Amino acid sequence: MSITAAMVKELREKSGAGMMDCKAALKETGGDMEAAIDWLRTKGLAKAAKKAGRVAADGLVAVAAGDKAAVVVEVNSETDFVARNEGFQKLVKEIAEVALSVNGDVEKLAAAAYPGTGRNVDEEIKEAVGTIGENMTLRRSAGLQVSEGVVATYMHNAAGEGLGKIGVLVALESAGDADKLNALGRQIAMHVAATNPMALNVEELDPEAIERERAVYVEQARESGKPEAIIEKMVEGRLRKFYEEVTLVKQAFVLNPDLTVEGAVEAAGKEIGSPIKLVGFVRFALGEGIEKEESDFAAEVAAAVGK
Structure with a gap:
């Protein structure tokens, strides 16, 4: 046959x-x-x-940068032990390089050719599962591009070059000096890693998140017994505070709390003699949102010896 x-x-x-x-x-x-x-x-x-049914919540985040573009990917394994494996690290690093060719589109990345093997990325990961012996998954990928300027990268808790636990991209549009823009972008990326903003600005915040906050503030304000007109002002004031806490441009800049991130970008633009626009960011933290299986080790040992 x-x-x-x-x-x-x-x-x-x-x-x-x-x-x-x-x-x-x-x-x-x-x-x-x-x-x-x-x-x-x-x-x-x-x-x-x-x-394949086992939870893969460990692994690595990787970043890769090209000309006016950068990507971040997350590839999960079951244990940190495998995340320290040289073969796994090489796999994740090369997947990030491939992701540059598809601007971080995860579906296109899975189907893209993995270098030197005749397999695509998804097939290469399955091949690695058989070799290394743990479940692994390409969980997500994202990319940012600018027509003029830079996309800076930062890796927190680095396990190797471009590999670690928290990967951040920051896109800056400007005609200014690329090295100075990269330095600024990296500083903002470090800020993003530390503060984990919900959105770039108020316009990009999830409307449902805003309404949830508003509802909480209204209930809190009404407990004061003040008139509705005063309550509305109290709520708007608390919402402004909320925006300052969760939107990147309104947050106090970690490296200079006297300035907001927006203010730091404006000041940097004056310094390099060219306006700078902060157009986007991406932050991947390893395993965020994955429910890890909790195991009773003592019970497992007892079951293994037949007690």
Whole structure:
């Protein structure tokens, strides 16, 4: 029976085994898909399929920068031990480099060619699962570009060049000196890593988040028993304070709290002799939003010894 590429792809998706192993399994079993999966299991090759259900909340964030563009990606593993593995670090770093070619679009990234292997990024990750022995996932990716200026990067808790736990991109549009813009962008990126703003400015804040805050402030103000006109002023004042806390441009700049981030950008523009516009930022913190499995280690040990 002729073994087609579609059959190999289907078996790869079902088993998580390598492409050549899947081809061999199908040849050995005459193209029978279920028998091929069993064949792979007997050879110990269907590793990824067994691990795919396990929570991957550790891993690495990576950043990569090009000409007037930069990207950040998150690739998860199950343990920090694997995150320190040289092979895994090389994989994540190269995935970030590939992400530059698709401006961080995660779907395009998964389908993009991984250098030197004949596989795409998604297939390469599955290949690594079988080699390294833990579940791994390409969780997310994002990119920023400017027509003129820089996209600066910063990595917090670095595990290697461009690799770590919190990755930040900051895009600045300006005709000014690129080195000075990069220095400013990196400072703002460090600020973003520390403060984790919700949005660039008030216009980009989630309207639902604003309404939730407003509702809380209204209830708090009404408890004072003051007239509605006064309550409205109290609420607006508290909302302004909220905006100062959660929008990047209104936050007090960590490196100079006498200025807002917006003010620091304006001052830097005057210093380099060219206006600077802060147009965007991205912040990825490793594992944020992933619910990690909590395990009772003592119970696991007791179960393992049959108690």
